[in-house]
Amino acid sequence: MRLSELSERSGVSLATIKYYLREGLLPPGRRITATQAEYDESHLRRLRLVRAMIHVGRVPVATVREVLRHVDDDSLGLTMRLGAATWALPQPPEPDADDPAVARAREEVDRLLEELGWETAREIGDLSPVYRSLMASLATLYRLGFSLSAAELAPYARRMEQLAVLDMDRLDAMGTGTEQVEAAVAAAVLYDPMLLSLRRLAQEVESARRYGIV
Amino acid sequence: MRLSELSERSGVSLATIKYYLREGLLPPGRRITATQAEYDESHLRRLRLVRAMIHVGRVPVATVREVLRHVDDDSLGLTMRLGAATWALPQPPEPDADDPAVARAREEVDRLLEELGWETAREIGDLSPVYRSLMASLATLYRLGFSLSAAELAPYARRMEQLAVLDMDRLDAMGTGTEQVEAAVAAAVLYDPMLLSLRRLAQEVESARRYGIV
Incomplete structure (x- = not known):
């Protein structure tokens, strides 16, 4: 897909995508003419991950770059690759x-x-x-x-x-090593607030069960 | 106990305790002379809760005051009192x-x-x-x-x-309504980071089990 389609499908503005490309947070597309490049599903996935880290995790750009370096390092075993990627988070x-x-x-x-x-x-x-x-x-x-x-x-x-x-069953069901590690990093950033909300909700429900609602 | 002992047992400085007293975050002690007041275990508990909210939860002083108003409102049923206290948190x-x-x-x-x-x-x-x-x-x-x-x-x-x-079993085992609500608020602020650390640790352990350590 072209840059414009990548922007449309991800909901990320062209200016932001270009910024991520310049900062090395998104790998360059496959060049097809002097002015155009072709992007694929892996770019879309990476773009979503970068947004999750920056907008939800409030992870600084330099840290995002470091996390991605580990995500892409297939010389490491999976435990270390998963670990190194999330350990690089704040x-x-x-x-x-x-x-x-x-x-x-x-x-x-x-x-x-x-x-x-x-x-x-x-x-x-x-x-x-x-x-x-x-x-x-x-x-x-x-x-x-x-x-x-x-x-x-x-x-x-x-x-x-x-x-x-x-969590690991879900990761196992995923494709390549990189996809697994990407999914684990996204989950580390995105699932925590949800888990804590579920915890509070469960406490309310249990309290209502024991003591009534009012 | 005197103010100095309250400070010693809680590890909170005299200046900070006096500030909390002025801000109404800690109820006044029982006056015994014109210049001295007597404090008890309920002051110690309240002081710990206030510190947990301010230093760990980074809750603003005005919000702490609002939370404590609900903690102390025994006209509400326990579900609402527990709810209202934690709902007042950010x-x-x-x-x-x-x-x-x-x-x-x-x-x-x-x-x-x-x-x-x-x-x-x-x-x-x-x-x-x-x-x-x-x-x-x-x-x-x-x-x-x-x-x-x-x-x-x-x-x-x-x-x-x-x-x-x-959580509710532990609360049920506690004394009066106010103690229960205090413990619930403290847990809401203090247990979240621990639960998230346990989650990450469990993921590491499960990953090491499946893919080895390196």
Whole structure:
């Protein structure tokens, strides 16, 4: 398809597409004349991903470029490629190792991973910002005087594990490696707000079930 | 306890506590002399909640005051009190009714609620910003060219329902109405980042299980 059709199908303006091309967020089309290039479905997919990251995830352009570099790096295994792409997204700051709340959080997280049989999460541990960001959220809770143990976290983690199986089943049903990684990055940015809304809605429903509506 | 002990036990500076008192975010202590007042456990709990909202939830002071007004309003039933307190927290903007993506999102959300038997969520519907914010997140997804149906959302909603039962069991085990509502508001602010970290961690673990670590 031509640039104009790409713009129409994606709903992204010509000016924005040209900006993404200049910034290297969208690979160039196949040149067919001196002034025209041909684009395909992979450009449309990439364009949607870039928009999701910039407009919903509020990811800076330089970070988008870095994420896409990992998405396209087929020298990596799929776990690392999925990981590297989402790890490049904005992350919370490093927890302070001298803080007693951080020490307690690390203990509870390690106990949780052992209880769940998530040994791989500890192996990936130092490579992945996810382990650290779980620790940081928990440390914040402790610092504010709230308490939450590994045993209390476990049922939440179990439900997330069941959803991860569904997530990966959907990815497995997709085409090539790049399409899978693109879909995973889009889901990382787009699904979180939905999951949190579903959580609140479920709480309302359960509360109404127990205590009535008014 | 005296103000100094309240400061020590909460880890909140005297200046900040005095600011919260002036702003009406913390009820005054019981006056024992012309210059001294006595504080109790309810002040400590309230102080922790206020800090969680301001420092983690980045909730503006005026909104904190509004949330606390609902927390303390025991003329409301518990569902409404829980709802009103969390509904006063910052919410996404209203979806645009003329947008076809919003119309499609409304259709899918309504189909989802029917499938789940969450009729109460539709009854609360117009009162609650949660229903609208689910619609808004879904509409964003559609607008960006991604597709997600009620049937695909249902397993996510089911897991959130199981967690809501756990959440409400924990609330039920707590003391008075005000303590319950305080705990629910704190959880609304503090648990979201943790749940999202657990989700990512579960995805890493499942990916490593299927494709190996490297």
